[in-house]
Amino acid sequence: MAKDAVLGQFMKAATEEKVIDTTKKLRVGIIGTGWIAESHAPEYMKFPDVELVAMADLIPGKCQKFCDFLGIDATNINFYPDHKSMLENEQLDAVSICTYNATHAECAIDALNAGVNVLLEKPFTVTLDEAVQVMKAEKASGKVLTIGFQPRMDKNMQMIKKLVDSGALGDIYYIQTGGGRRRGIPNSTFIEKETAGIGAVGDIGCYSLDMVLNAIGNPKPLTVSGYMSSHFGTKEEYQYADADHTAKENADRFSVDDFAAAFIRLEGGIILDFRIAWAMHLDTPGDTIIMGTKGSLRIPSTECWNGTTGGPMTLYSDVAGNHVETVIPLVYDDGNLFERKCRTFLDAVKEGKPAPVPSWQILYNQAIIDGIVRSAKEGREVEIVIPEI
Ligand SMILES: NC(=O)c1ccc[n+]([C@@H]2O[C@H](COP(=O)([O-])OP(=O)(O)OC[C@H]3O[C@@H](n4cnc5c(N)ncnc54)[C@H](O)[C@@H]3O)[C@@H](O)[C@H]2O)c1
Numbered sequence: 001m002a003k004d005a006v007l008g009q010f011m012k013a014a015t016e017e018k019v020i021d022t023t024k025k026l027r028v029g030i031i032g033t034g035w036i037a038e039s040h041a042p043e044y045m046k047f048p049d050v051e052l053v054a055m056a057d058l059i060p061g062k063c064q065k066f067c068d069f070l071g072i073d074a075t076n077i078n079f080y081p082d083h084k085s086m087l088e089n090e091q092l093d094a095v096s097i098c099t100y101n102a103t104h105a106e107c108a109i110d111a112l113n114a115g116v117n118v119l120l121e122k123p124f125t126v127t128l129d130e131a132v133q134v135m136k137a138e139k140a141s142g143k144v145l146t147i148g149f150q151p152r153m154d155k156n157m158q159m160i161k162k163l164v165d166s167g168a169l170g171d172i173y174y175i176q177t178g179g180g181r182r183r184g185i186p187n188s189t190f191i192e193k194e195t196a197g198i199g200a201v202g203d204i205g206c207y208s209l210d211m212v213l214n215a216i217g218n219p220k221p222l223t224v225s226g227y228m229s230s231h232f233g234t235k236e237e238y239q240y241a242d243a244d245h246t247a248k249e250n251a252d253r254f255s256v257d258d259f260a261a262a263f264i265r266l267e268g269g270i271i272l273d274f275r276i277a278w279a280m281h282l283d284t285p286g287d288t289i290i291m292g293t294k295g296s297l298r299i300p301s302t303e304c305w306n307g308t309t310g311g312p313m314t315l316y317s318d319v320a321g322n323h324v325e326t327v328i329p330l331v332y333d334d335g336n337l338f339e340r341k342c343r344t345f346l347d348a349v350k351e352g353k354p355a356p357v358p359s360w361q362i363l364y365n366q367a368i369i370d371g372i373v374r375s376a377k378e379g380r381e382v383e384i385v386i387p388e389i
Pocket of ligand 1 (some may be wrong): 003031032033034035056057058059064081082084098099100107121122146150188189203
């Protein structure tokens with residue numbers, strides 16, 4: 001530590017860096033070796049207290065290709081043709097579930113029932129009922145279940161909650177949130193009902209919802225009037241060719257939403273106005289705004305790719321009768337959100353701490369998505385009923 005009192009303060013952070021206890025190595029597996037697993041495996045490889053011992057994928061040869069692509073020595077990694085055979089044959093401490101949405105629930109339930117701690121990729125599930133079933137398995141197992149919302153690890157996103165918690169906004173009564181892209185349909189397994197279950201509403205809508213629900217303490221959703229459409233993904237002119245499909249093939253197999261909007265009533269008299277787009281004839285569907293009795297916060301919108309805010313936020317308030325606009329400066333963040341996502345999960349497993357992104361916090365997120373899907377289908381406002389878990 002520097003002797004100088006001022007410099008010494010700056011040295012403190014480095015000397016306080018957490019030392020990882022390597023006396024017990026955690027045996028970790030990855031279920032689903034697709035695109036997002038590429039952001040999990042390198043993190044696990046990096047940690048000195050982890051042995052990456054197993055991988056599973058339904059597509060023959062995919063685990064090996066995955067390791068080759070990432071330069072991972074697979075000598076001590078066992079490959080399995082599905083998650084069930086992996087769970088049956090391995091003694092694992094933890095798994096990352098990186099499968100497409102439609103198999104999230106099944107994989108999570110089977111892993112928890114096998115006594116394995118779970119990091120489950122977002123969105124939680126496809127339906128509310130699936131999320132409830134996963135949480136029942138979590139409760140019975142006593143294991144850690146965390147949902148992979150890495151934007152929660154971003155310092156600027158965390159600032160939103162800090163600002164709300166500071167009381168600067170007073171009582172919150174109205175929120176507008178969402179985001180999206182002029183063109184940004186991810187294709188791959190994201191666009192078929194059979195694999196994705198839901199489209200933009202689940203893929204990126206869950207992030208916009210979490211940004212505000214987490215900030216205001218996760219009030220219960222009561223009703224939702226939702227709308228969903230697919231005016232872009234289903235048309236060849238707005239589609240594109242990729243390594244596996246022509247633009248026409250992608251348009252033909254597109255069977256989920258590329259736009260969703262909803263008007264949601266939350267407990268406490270709070271209104272949540274939401275819209276999300278994978279594609280539209282517009283640059284943004286609007287900034288996120290959180291309106292309160294003492295102040296309001298504007299959070300610049302993003303295309304929902306990278307898990308942070310779209311720029312500095314502005315706090316609007318009255319001070320001594322003046323209309324004041326305070327710019328909240330961006331905080332420097334090195335952006336390694338997947339490292340934090342995997343590390344905080346492992347720390348919870350090792351130290352018996354609560355999950356970094358607990359399922360109960362994401363349950364209402366999933367309930368809203370489920371409500372939007374039901375309401376859009378029925379063409380009317382629907383009630384949200386959360387079952388006992
Ligand atoms: N957190 C993020 O930033 C982020 C980014 C992209 C995707 N995701 C999420 O990650 C998930 C996967 O997305 P992706 O792009 O990697 O998909 P992908 O299609 O590239 O990979 C999914 C893989 O899971 C495998 N799989 C499915 N069910 C399985 C099972 N029962 N056992 C073993 N393997 C199984 C499939 O064969 C496939 O190879 C999605 O839910 C998506 O929403 C998260």
